[in-house]
Amino acid sequence: MDELLLRSLTPGVLAVLVRRGADFAAAEDAVQDALVAAVRVWPGDTPRDPKGWLVTVAWRRFLDAARADASRRRREDRLDEEPAPGPAPAVDDTLQLYFLCAHPSLTPSSAVALTLRAVGGLTTRQIARAYLVPETTMAQRISRAKRTVSGVRFDRPGDVSTVLRVLYLVFNEGYFGDVDLAAEAIRLTRQLAAAIDHPEVAGLLALMLLHHARRASRTAPDGSLVPLAEQDRGRWDTGMIAEGVEILQAALARDRLGEFQAQAAVAALHADAPTAEETDWVQIVEWYDELAGLTDSPVVRLNRAVAVGEADGPRAGLAELAALSDSLPRHTAVAAYLHERDGDLPAAARLYAEAAHKAPTLAERDHLTRQAARINAERG
């Protein structure tokens, strides 16, 4: 049985239940039950109409739960056995689910969890494992999130940029447990791109593909980080790069530039260089200028300083860096790198060690410690 196919049906099935009048939280539980049933039943007896099967089972679960709930409350309310014909959907149902699960009233971690379950069709256990928290904690996070959005109207269009931020967060979380979150984020962004025609959705999809294409080369067999310049470019997934570039070019042609398209353009220029030395840093600086105009993120200016250091030499990069607060994450690591390029090895070694101390991730800390050790060993 194809788990991805099964999960890709999730948002459509959930949307049918909501259209029939089920409240979102109860419908979502019923769909999860139906998915679990499908995993059990389908391998021996795959239905001809998988989506129809899921809708039938989920709707029955929903009615059972609603009935049990009603009798608990000793209500006399009668529930209609047959679904009322819903109004013709004004906006694509799948799209509405994305909006709902990324609703601005949710915290980022709640929006991520709810999106992975209600749109992605993942189980609470899978999500909990992916984020290394206990299953009960994740279950509470999801049910709280469902309560938070329970009053939100399902037929109002939402803001696509909030959805993109959530998908970007999922992509950036990396890889834990039995779920590949980066691949899942790509799948969900693809699905979104099919539901809405928006250059920034395409931009994010391109960005993800261009980064994902390099994944195999980003870590050495021992788990240590391999910087871009030292990556084995032969291991990059050229098919995925070509797809990313094509999607990006089509988006850029529409002349509605956004943050994700600009970031993807930088990634595409890296992917395009046969060797690190042949990277078109001048163009990369130009894209960072575009990005700086779109966002006031200091991280963009930090990345721009690195690019300037490559395009115009380390002194120029250091001059850019001097204008930025040294409390920025990775500021010290960038300073260390530029000082090394400039030939100031004592400063570089000291700054690498300092950067290692401040590193937010284990892999970066180890990498920076090794850089400091390497320079100290070279200097004798």
Add this chain to the structure above:
Amino acid sequence: MAKYLLLKHYRGAPAAVNDVPMDRWTPEEISAHMQYMQDFADRLEKTGEFVDGQALAPEGSWVRYDGEGRPPVTDGPFAETKDLIAGWMIIDVDGHDRAVELAGELSAAPGAGGKPIHEWLEVRPFLTAPPTVTE
């Protein structure tokens, strides 16, 4: 979506405001303290922010490798060891501000006289896996 360790020390932390040793509290005060800690953990479980909470015994041994084929050396306790960790709670929250807010609440656990202890708790971020998009 960042994990933080809230560390509670037996000693080594700066003195709390309501700094009466626990063995001078009344049994009711001790129960109220324990209940507060339990309620705090329960509440975090409901908000989906709880990862783990453990208390440590004050007693422990120091262990060191002593060479091939030889049993490890044990020693201690050492009187000069300043920091003594009493326990921890691990939380998974949206950011540093929320971690600080929660540590502040935990520090308000009642002590002697039923008044908040105002004890110092250490908040330490976890080192994480690197983000996918770094360059």
